[in-house]
Amino acid sequence: MRNEVKLKGFGARLKSLFGISTIDETYFEELEELLIEGDLGSKLTLEISDEVRELIKKKKHVNASDLQVLVKEQLTPLVHTYHPTIDPDHLNVFLILGVNGVGKTTTIAKIAKAYKDQGLSVTLAAADTFRAAAIDQLEIHANRLGVRIVKQTSGSDPGAVVYDALSSAQARGDNVLLIDTAGRMHNKENLVRELAKIDKIVQTKGIDSDHYKKFLVIDSTTGQNGLSQATIFHQAVSLDALILSKYDSLAKGGSLIQIGANLGLPISFVGVGERYEDLELFDKERFLNALVGLA
Ligand code: GDP
Numbered sequence: 211m212r213n214e215v216k217l218k219g220f221g222a223r224l225k226s227l228f229g230i231s232t233i234d235e236t237y238f239e240e241l242e243e244l245l246i247e248g249d250l251g252s253k254l255t256l257e258i259s260d261e262v263r264e265l266i267k268k269k270k271h272v273n274a275s276d277l278q279v280l281v282k283e284q285l286t287p288l289v290h291t292y293h294p295t296i297d298p299d300h301l302n303v304f305l306i307l308g309v310n311g312v313g314k315t316t317t318i319a320k321i322a323k324a325y326k327d328q329g330l331s332v333t334l335a336a337a338d339t340f341r342a343a344a345i346d347q348l349e350i351h352a353n354r355l356g357v358r359i360v361k362q363t364s365g366s367d368p369g370a371v372v373y374d375a376l377s378s379a380q381a382r383g384d385n386v387l388l389i390d391t392a393g394r395m396h397n398k399e400n401l402v403r404e405l406a407k408i409d410k411i412v413q414t415k416g417i418d419s420d421h422y423k424k425f426l427v428i429d430s431t432t433g434q435n436g437l438s439q440a441t442i443f444h445q446a447v448s449l450d451a452l453i454l455s456k457y458d459s460l461a462k463g464g465s466l467i468q469i470g471a472n473l474g475l476p477i478s479f480v481g482v483g484e485r486y487e488d489l490e491l492f493d494k495e496r497f498l499n500a501l502v503g504l505a
Contacts, residue, residue: 221503224248224281225274233266248501249433249464254471258284278502285501288467290476291494292451296330296386300421301379303387303412306453307405307443308427310393313455313481315344317427318388319351320481320489326357330385335375336361337368337408340392348390355486358384368392369407376415402446409447423450425478428466430457436465437472444473454492455481464501 223244227237238259245255258281265280266272296302304321308314322332334352338344342364352359360375372389379387389412391405412422426443428436443449454463457480469475477492499505 221500221505223503225278225503233272238263249436249468251437251468251471254284254288254467275504278504282498282502282504285467285498286494288470289494289498290470290474291492292476292478293491294423294451294478296325296328297421298330298385301376301384301387301417303376303389303417303422305389305391305408305412305422305424305447306427307391307424307447307449308393309439310341312393312427312429312432314393314427315347315351315390316484317453317455317479317481317489318348318390319355320486321479322351322357322386322388323355323486324489325386326355331382332386332388333358333360333375333379333382333384335359335371335387335389337371337375338390338392339364339366339368339371340394344390344392368404369411372408372411373415376412376417380415398442402442405443405446424448425451425453426475427453427455428469430454430463430466433465434468437468440469440473440475444475449473449475451476451478453477453479453481458482458488463497466497467501 227240227244241262242255242259245258246252261280261284262277265276306314306318318334322334326332334348334357336345336348336359339362345361345364349359349361360371360378362371375387375389391408392401394401424447426440426449428439452466452469452475454466454477457463466477480490480492482488482490
């Protein structure tokens with residue numbers, strides 16, 4: 211909860227700080243503190259702070275929006291967008307990853323609905339066999355949305371579920387296969403090994419990289435933890451893009467900037483609520499404007 215409150219005010223606080231006319235050392239201390247609290251990390255914080263110092267040295271009259279625009283300009287190259295396209299003549303496979311509770315299952319349901327509404331045939335694969343509740347939850351969504359689900363009993367081999375799902379989706383000529391995966395196991399090594407195995411199965415079934423994309427769901431209220439999550443999953447399966455969930459929950463997603471800066475991963479979708487319709491394509495301009503309080 212603290213995170214949400216903290217991040218809620220980030221853009222607004224940046225804006226009010228930029229409006230202060232006496233610019234002294236305290237000003238820069240406050241700016242740096244704010245950027246750190248906004249999950250931008252120490253390296254980026256110092257870079258931004260130095261740029262602001264330069265600007266103030268150069269220009270006599272600096273107003274709030276000059277500074278907001280300057281910070282936005284610095285962040286712009288660190289944020290990337292990837293809007294996936296579906297090739298209707300092939301099976302398109304999305305592997306959906308993320309730690310438990312980030313909104314993975316909900317996001318899969320939202321993507322399934324979006325593509326089903328476009329007239330595409332969608333199948334879900336319940337490969338988080340580690341939690342019985344995860345299979346049940348995915349099945350509830352599949353039934354509500356009227357899409358097919360491939361599942362086995364909990365505790366079964368996730369690789370076998372993925373293999374079955376791929377075989378049947380290919381045989382039926384499906385357009386989209388969305389694979390749910392485990393977000394936690396006994397230990398990190400097990401999780402990484404399991405995910406790498408699934409990744410290999412998709413590739414050995416002949417799905418090329420144009421038709422196979424790996425997404426990590428990041429809870430936008432997570433903060434600094436987001437970067438360590440992304441690093442682990444990226445090492446395991448080499449991610450293609452991020453999906454930002456719970457963006458409606460007042461957070462502005464400063465940790466996304468850090469992930470972008472460190473791993474160079476683009477963002478595809480943004481979850482903005484709990485309903486199936488609450489999924490949007492990532493809009494970089496809007497995201498950055500909201501972050502620096504220009505919105
Ligand atoms: P999983 O464990 O990662 O599969 O997480 P779930 O999909 O079960 O979601 C966990 C909780 O987050 C549920 O209560 C969802 O309704 C909620 N949730 C998921 N996405 C969003 C979102 O974009 N906005 C909001 N407000 N809640 C979300």
